[in-house]
Amino acid sequence: MIGVIGIVIIFVMVFGGYTLAGGKMSIILHSLPFEMIMIGGAALGAFVLSNDFASIKATMGGVVRSFKGPKWKHGDYRDMLCLLFELIRVARSSPVALELHIEAPQDSSIFGKYPQIQKDKEAVALICDTLRSGTMNYDDPHQVEEVLEKRMEATQHHNQHATHALQSIADGLPALGIVAAVLGVIKTMGAIDQPPEILGKMIGGALVGTFLGVFLAYGLVGPIAARLKTVLEDDAHFYNLIREVLVANLHAHAPNICIEVGRQNIPGHARPDFNEVEEALKTLKQDAA
Template sequence: MIGIIGILVIFAMVFGGYIAAGGKLGIILKALPFEMMMIGGAAAGAFLISNDMAAIKHTLKDVGKVFKGPKWKHDDYRDLLCLLFELIRLARQNPVAIEEHVEEPENSSIFSKYPKILGDSEAISLISDTLRSASMNYDDPHQVEEILEKRMDATMHHAMHSSHALQTMADGLPALGIVAAVLGVIKTMAAIDQPPEILGKMIGGALVGTFLGVFLSYGLVGPFAGKVKAVVEEDGHFYQLIREVLVANLHNHATNICIEVGRQNTPSHCRPSFNELEEALKNVKQSAA
């Protein structure tokens, strides 16, 4: 919602200010289809050249994050801590029983309590692989932490591709606007024998290209790239929490301490309070009893 409001504010302030200053939209609207064809088409073509099909689909999908915001909310962090609490407690009480949950999470009675987390393949894979490795005696906390760090860095690098692709497009749009403007000037020079009022309109139409390139770059595509990056970074905290809790578990801290480590590493605006989490964990214990 905030993204839509931002776009409306941009258009209202830019074009509203132009009209309030006595400008006329007629010349912009007349030139807009042709300028947009040149600038937008060239930007789209450059985007296709510089990315493979998987990256293109990924970027188009990630544009929705500008309007949806982060995937993981306050309740999801609380649910994740409850899920990790159940799994760690079970792994310590009965190491054999944990295998059925990490081998087939989709059929797990524990994972099924948290459908949103279960629907995220990266989170489930991160939890299952780490717990499976621990059950196979690969439980050196420092080595596991290093492996998880590298894995999460690779995942973050891949997730950031959409932001980089959009930012690259934003960086190129002003130059493409100049290209369109130069073509407009060439067209104007070819009609130099026309009256001044006609030449003035043609020059104005040419300048629409420069305006459009800069406007699209700094008013829309650049902010889109920044928002996608911010959302990806914020969602990354969800997976970092998984790492912190599971590494704390490998250090053989008490289960409640492991969960508290995760709670304190949760972003402040999504962090459940101590009492809220205690109540949630109490309910988990009662349902498991």
């Protein structure tokens, strides 16, 4: 919603200010379809040329995601802490029982309590792979932490492909606007024998290309790319939480301490308070009794 409000402000301020200054929208509206075909079409073609199908699909999804905001909310962080607490307790009491959950998380009664997390393949895989490494005696906390760090860096780098693709479009749009403007000037020079009022409109139409390229780059596509980058970085904290808790578990801290370590590493806007987490864990303990 906030993204839509931003777009409305951009259009109202730019075109409202232009109109209040005495500018005529008729010249822009007359040239806009043709300039948009050239600039937008060239940008789309360059985008398709420089990306594979998976990247194109991810970028389209990324645009939608930039407006929807971060995937993981306050309640999801609390649920993740509860999920990890249950899994750690099972791992400490019965490693054999733990295998039933990490080898088939889609059928796990523990994962099933948290459907939003269960649907996220990366989060589930990160949890299961890390806990599985502990059952295989690969339990050096420092080595595991390094492996998890590299894994999450690779995942984040891959997720940022959509951001880079959008930013590349934004970087190229001003130049494509100049291309459209030059074509407009060429068209104008071919009609140099026309009266000044006609030439003036033609030159104005040509300059619409430059305006449109810069406007789209810095007013729309660039900000969307920046917003998407922020959303992806915000969601990455959710996976960092998994790493912090499971590494603390490998250090053999008490389950409650592991959860508190993770809670402290959650960004402030999404961090559940101590009493909220304690109450949730207390409920889990009562249900398990």
